[in-house]
Amino acid sequence: MDHMSLDFQLVLLRRMADHNPDLVEDARRELGASLADMREANKRWQAMIRSPRARGAASRYRSVLGTPETVLTRKVGDLDCEAWLWPLPLWPDLRFEVLLAPNGAVWNEWLVRAPGASAPELRALEDLTPWSCTVDEAARAFAPARPLEGTAPTRWGLAFTAPDREGIRRECAAEFTWGLLQRLAVR
Structure with a gap:
């Protein structure tokens, strides 16, 4: 796993730590990262998005995660949008998705089920x-x-x-x- 992908997973975990510190702690250990590594990754991410020379969100994700594993067209209302998906080792059945509006602006960025992976049975x-x-x-x-x-x-x-x-x-x-x-x- 490259350094940028590791850092990005730590950024995602940092935000999740407020709700599930135990799950985050286990995941952080699985990644072989310390608490200090997580803090530093988050600090670098915040500096990158707040920098006066900050790239647009779409190019920022490409620079951090590389070329998307999958590019799909998703219909949102009447619009055809592009969805970029990247694998993250921590969540093998999920993909990080960046949804782009027709003008290239990022509309959404979140984890989704990987194409072909089975969704959980949610009944109760x-x-x-x-x-x-x-x-x-x-x-x-x-x-x-x-x-x-x-x-x-x-x-x-x-x-x-x-x-x-x-x-x-x-x-x-x-x-x-x-x-x-x-x-x-x-x-």
């Missing part, structure tokens, strides 16, 4: 564990889901109703970081 609240699914998977499994405002730029929320183990339908709010489920609040 108990299936919604941290890091078990992506925003799209939860929204499809428990439609109709309503988007909620995220608490930070890389965070998303979904409100939906899902059955518990006994089949009782409950109101839920799921929080996602970089598109990956972090926690679920049940009312």
Whole structure:
């Protein structure tokens, strides 16, 4: 794994640490990185995006992650958008996706299920564990889901109703970081 890919995974983990410090700690160890490495990677990332000479988001991802493994066309409303996908060793069944508007602007950047990888079976609240699914998977499994405002730029929320183990339908709010489920609040 190259240094830039490692740094980028540490940046993703840094944002997830607020919700799931134990999972992040295990992942960081799996990558062979220290806490200081994670802090430094995040510091470099923040400096890169805040620099007065900062590249556009699309070219920044290309410079950090290289050429996308896959480039797809996704329909968003009436528009044909380009989706760039990169593998990340920490999450082999997922891909980091950057969705580009027709004018080249980045519309979205998050983790999605890899093409051809099987999605998790999401039938009840108990299936919604941290890091078990992506925003799209939860929204499809428990439609109709309503988007909620995220608490930070890389965070998303979904409100939906899902059955518990006994089949009782409950109101839920799921929080996602970089598109990956972090926690679920049940009312």
